[in-house]
Amino acid sequence: xxxxxxxxxxxxxxxxxxxxxxxxxxxxxxxxxxxxxxxxxxxxxxxxxxxxxxxxxxxxxxxxxxxxxxxxxxxxxxxxxxxxxxxxxxxxxxxxxxxxxxxxxxxxxxxxxxxxxxxxxxxxxxxxxxxxxxxxxxxxxxxxxxxxxxxxxxxxxxxxxxxxxxxxxxxxxxxxxxxxxxxxxxxxxxxxxxxxxxxxxxxxxxxxxxxxxxxxxxxxxxxxxxxxxxxxxxxxxxxxxxxxxxxxxxxxxxxxxxxxxxxxxxxxxxxxxxxxxxxxxxxxxxxxxxxxxxxxxxxxxxxxxxxxxxxxxxxxxxxxxxxxxxxxxxxxxxxxxxxxxxxxxxxxxxxxxxxxxxxxxxxxxxxxxxxxxxxxxxxxxxxxxxxxxxxxxxxxxxxxxxxxxxxxxxxxxxxxxxxxxxxxxxxxxxxxxxxxxx
Numbered sequence: 001x002x003x004x005x006x007x008x009x010x011x012x013x014x015x016x017x018x019x020x021x022x023x024x025x026x027x028x029x030x031x032x033x034x035x036x037x038x039x040x041x042x043x044x045x046x047x048x049x050x051x052x053x054x055x056x057x058x059x060x061x062x063x064x065x066x067x068x069x070x071x072x073x074x075x076x077x078x079x080x081x082x083x084x085x086x087x088x089x090x091x092x093x094x095x096x097x098x099x100x101x102x103x104x105x106x107x108x109x110x111x112x113x114x115x116x117x118x119x120x121x122x123x124x125x126x127x128x129x130x131x132x133x134x135x136x137x138x139x140x141x142x143x144x145x146x147x148x149x150x151x152x153x154x155x156x157x158x159x160x161x162x163x164x165x166x167x168x169x170x171x172x173x174x175x176x177x178x179x180x181x182x183x184x185x186x187x188x189x190x191x192x193x194x195x196x197x198x199x200x201x202x203x204x205x206x207x208x209x210x211x212x213x214x215x216x217x218x219x220x221x222x223x224x225x226x227x228x229x230x231x232x233x234x235x236x237x238x239x240x241x242x243x244x245x246x247x248x249x250x251x252x253x254x255x256x257x258x259x260x261x262x263x264x265x266x267x268x269x270x271x272x273x274x275x276x277x278x279x280x281x282x283x284x285x286x287x288x289x290x291x292x293x294x295x296x297x298x299x300x301x302x303x304x305x306x307x308x309x310x311x312x313x314x315x316x317x318x319x320x321x322x323x324x325x326x327x328x329x330x331x332x333x334x335x336x337x338x339x340x341x342x343x344x345x346x347x348x349x350x351x352x353x354x355x356x357x358x359x360x361x362x363x364x365x366x367x368x369x370x371x372x373x374x375x376x377x378x379x380x381x382x383x384x385x386x387x388x389x390x391x392x393x394x395x396x397x398x399x400x401x402x403x404x405x406x407x408x409x410x411x412x413x414x415x416x417x418x419x420x421x422x423x424x425x426x427x428x429x430x431x432x433x434x435x436x437x438x
């Protein structure tokens with residue numbers, strides 16, 4: 001896979017290379033940026049397309065996910081792929097990705113990508129953990145109000161020609177308690193919005209966090225479930241969170257309370273939730289994510305939650321606002337450009353996070369070596385032995401699991417020295433991928 005990065009010709013000059021008065025920095029490029037091919041799927045933001053095209057890349061754009069056979073064929077020749085939640089980048093698919101450097105998940109979740117296999121192939125994965133937080137939090141606030149007033153059922157009845165003016169079991173949310181499970185980017189914003197509407201906020205997280213506003217933490221999940229009038233889930237999909245809300249947990253919730261899930265579809269036992277709604281133990285629920293979701297829009301959605309009383313079902317649209325998609329497009333596209341052009345892996349999901357300060361614009365004799373290798377003893381010693389005869393201006397190395405990441409800025413005198421460094425590092429047995437940026 002590494003032959004694609006071999007250097008043919010690099011103009012190098014030492015003129016003014018030690019001029020420290022010019023504070024401008026060089027924009028590193030992966031050889032000819034016009035040779036870099038990007039595949040964007042699932043109608044990612046137009047802003048992302050603009051950023052990637054302005055970087056000089058070739059961009060192929062599709063509004064929908066591709067079937068597996070087409071995806072395998074397309075991914076063979078691209079350097080980066082951008083997806084949302086429907087495209088599954090499994091080991092089978094990624095094994096055909098001969099040139100792939102990076103994957104951009106234009107969403108929060110990355111469970112649609114085999115992260116460990118991607119790392120073992122030297123493929124860096126980025127996501128957007130922050131950009132749609134406000135959109136999801138606002139949706140949950142809207143659902144709290146809709147559920148407390150049974151507006152979903154009232155709207156459906158009116159569309160069916162039924163006038164049903166009732167006040168029984170309809171409430172204000174002021175003074176009610178919102179329990180937030182997962183006090184991260186979304187959970188904290190949700191708590192702030194809920195307090196502004198007069199709600200009391202209690203939260204539970206396995207990691208320590210600073211309470212915002214008047215919110216307070218629950219010692220256990222069971223304590224939160226027993227206290228809250230509304231329970232909202234904001235946790236990742238992990239083995240620990242799979243069906244973390246099941247029959248037992250639903251029974252612990254207050255009679256007449258409400259459950260909202262805008263996190264991951266595997267977090268809630270859907271059959272148990274449907275039973276709790278039909279029995280009247282829960283007064284309502286809002287669900288935006290499901291254990292299995294259709295690959296395309298249209299008819300055919302099936303769920304035990306259909307036709308349950310006071311139940312709001314939405315098609316995974318928590319982050320689907322123009323504002324969120326634009327910010328996601330910017331965040332992920334910029335991460336792709338920085339990684340491809342300069343090797344920066346900051347905010348990577350499956351790589352160690354590394355970066356080096358920029359090379360001064362006057363320093364035309366320095367190139368950047370970027371290397372991914374197996375995280376075993378002795379590899380760094382081999383790399384440093386190769387670089388020992390050169391002036392290494394700066395370097396950084398870190399590891400995550402079985403894969404290590406190395407960056408170094410090296411001063412060279414001619415293109416032959418670049419090729420020598422490249423060939424020696426790629427000759428290391430544990431080498432996964434090596435690139436030279438200049």
